[in-house]
Amino acid sequence: MEAYFWGTRGSLPAAFDGAQLSIKLHEALRLSRTRQLNTDADINDFIASLPFSVRNTYGVNTSCVEIRGGDDVILCDAGTGLRSFGHHASASGPATFHIFLSHPHWDHIQGFPFFIPAYIPGNNVVIYGGHPDIRGVFEAQQKSPFFPVSLSDMAASIRFEHLTPGNQYQIAGVRVDVISQQHPGGSFGYRFSRNGCTIVYSTDSEHAGPPVWKPDYPFIEFFRHADILIFDAQYALSDAMGPKEHWGHSSNVIAVELAVAASVRHLVLYHNEHTATDVALDKFLNDTRRYLSHFQPNSTMTIHLAYDGLKLPISSNNTHHCRVNCR
Numbered sequence: 001m002e003a004y005f006w007g008t009r010g011s012l013p014a015a016f017d018g019a020q021l022s023i024k025l026h027e028a029l030r031l032s033r034t035r036q037l038n039t040d041a042d043i044n045d046f047i048a049s050l051p052f053s054v055r056n057t058y059g060v061n062t063s064c065v066e067i068r069g070g071d072d073v074i075l076c077d078a079g080t081g082l083r084s085f086g087h088h089a090s091a092s093g094p095a096t097f098h099i100f101l102s103h104p105h106w107d108h109i110q111g112f113p114f115f116i117p118a119y120i121p122g123n124n125v126v127i128y129g130g131h132p133d134i135r136g137v138f139e140a141q142q143k144s145p146f147f148p149v150s151l152s153d154m155a156a157s158i159r160f161e162h163l164t165p166g167n168q169y170q171i172a173g174v175r176v177d178v179i180s181q182q183h184p185g186g187s188f189g190y191r192f193s194r195n196g197c198t199i200v201y202s203t204d205s206e207h208a209g210p211p212v213w214k215p216d217y218p219f220i221e222f223f224r225h226a227d228i229l230i231f232d233a234q235y236a237l238s239d240a241m242g243p244k245e246h247w248g249h250s251s252n253v254i255a256v257e258l259a260v261a262a263s264v265r266h267l268v269l270y271h272n273e274h275t276a277t278d279v280a281l282d283k284f285l286n287d288t289r290r291y292l293s294h295f296q297p298n299s300t301m302t303i304h305l306a307y308d309g310l311k312l313p314i315s316s317n318n319t320h321h322c323r324v325n326c327r
């Protein structure tokens, strides 16, 4: 299995502007002063040596993660990252796309009207979720005056399936478990398992209060031994416990604590704060890694911060030991 991140930003698409580009160029040129850059290979080596926030960007698209390794396409959420996925996928032939919806907040559905495969006859799109009347939500999003093309005018076959938390499903050759999460209006997390490998997608989920610290907190079992845990860590602890309490999101600290308690192998901080710059997100990741090494010194877990274009493959061998190859 493999996770590919098409959209990682929380709440709304956070446009990248010229001022941010200028800062990156300035920093790259400043760092180049001591380097001999005589050949293209020298330049490539220098670029590869730069901090992530200088040579790349965490991206602007809202939630969409592709879970690869099933019999059909599996996607989590339909934020603006779905548009990018659709451009990538539209060249291939008729296909079935299974979209698992965490919840219908705008940043998780707003890519669907721009999802090219939904306009192509012969394609099948199945949208799963635990909320009632998801079809009504998708229809409303594309009603006049909000959008010029209605859901019924999209040429692919589009249907909706209701999932119940606690039940197990087999979809596209993948076992899918569902859990109900704490978020304004409710949200759902998904655990995908195949051939001994597991990827958990759990975003827009607030973990707060005394139940979180109990050994029988249900999320610990839901995350147990996941190879990859994609976790809503939009906030620093001071925000999650302060002015943004009850906003429905979690912190990097609770992400580490729950992931360690569940023996997760690779934690991916997700639903990135839309006001955070790339430099701030680099620091957020480094702070989180430092927290892990300081307070959980025996943990072998690795921590990533999701960005648009991140690919995390899992390879498994006969003993079902999985390995993630990461940057």
Ligand SMILES: [Zn+2]
Pocket: 010, 011, 063, 105, 107, 108, 204, 271
């Ligand atoms: Zn969200």
Ligand SMILES: [Zn+2]
Pocket: 103, 105, 183, 204, 248
């Ligand atoms: Zn939300």
